[in-house]
Amino acid sequence: MRAMTQDDVDVVLAIEQAVQRFPWTRGNFADALNSGYLCRVDETESGGIRGYAILMPAAGEAELLNIGVAAAQQRKGLGRAMLAEMVETARAKQLRRVFLEVRSSNIAAIALYRSAGYSEIGVRRGYYQGANGSEDAITMACELMGESNG
Numbered sequence: 001m002r003a004m005t006q007d008d009v010d011v012v013l014a015i016e017q018a019v020q021r022f023p024w025t026r027g028n029f030a031d032a033l034n035s036g037y038l039c040r041v042d043e044t045e046s047g048g049i050r051g052y053a054i055l056m057p058a059a060g061e062a063e064l065l066n067i068g069v070a071a072a073q074q075r076k077g078l079g080r081a082m083l084a085e086m087v088e089t090a091r092a093k094q095l096r097r098v099f100l101e102v103r104s105s106n107i108a109a110i111a112l113y114r115s116a117g118y119s120e121i122g123v124r125r126g127y128y129q130g131a132n133g134s135e136d137a138i139t140m141a142c143e144l145m146g147e148s149n150g
């Protein structure tokens with residue numbers, strides 16, 4: 001993966017709008033870049049962006065704010081690989097854990113996070129606006145520091 005730039009936002013936004021039920025706006029991506037969050041894209045050798053991920057470091061931990069894979073590239077291991085790379089980046093920064101919030105209906109993402117070692121640590125009832133009312137947010141976390149190393 002490489003760092004996302006403002007020039008990537010058009011392509012990233014097109015993927016986001018195609019794959020997310022409640023997509024981020026252009027402004028959300030611009031803000032993430034301007035705030036210095038870890039914004040990464042996965043690119044093919046020919047230069048096409050296939051996926052992206054955004055991690056916000058804060059107070060010794062990091063929140064995964066967004067991750068997306070282009071529809072035609074899904075289910076090939078890219079989401080898992082990008083998630084692992086973001087976690088390694090957090091680990092290299094000595095962060096204690098990565099956490100995230102996910103819609104309770106997002107079966108694919110929840111399965112990905114579980115299989116990558118995230119566990120559910122909480123539920124925010126009715127946190128998200130959904131198509132038919134509100135929807136729960138599930139908070140999941142992955143601890144980066146074992147007892148042996150701090």
Ligand SMILES: CC(C)(COP(=O)(O)OP(=O)(O)OC[C@H]1O[C@@H](n2cnc3c(N)ncnc32)[C@H](O)[C@@H]1OP(=O)(O)O)[C@@H](O)C(=O)NCCC(=O)NCCS
Nearest residue numbers: 019066067068069074075076077078079080108109111112
């Ligand atoms: C979630 C997402 C990033 C996964 O990316 P991906 O590249 O397709 O995922 P992978 O191929 O690495 O799959 C890893 C694991 O996730 C789970 N998974 C992925 N897609 C799934 C699906 N449609 N249904 C059930 N489980 C799924 C599986 O456990 C899978 O492992 P397996 O293929 O060995 O069974 C992708 O589906 C996506 O972009 N979704 C829309 C955006 C989104 O919801 N982002 C998360 C919230 S911000």
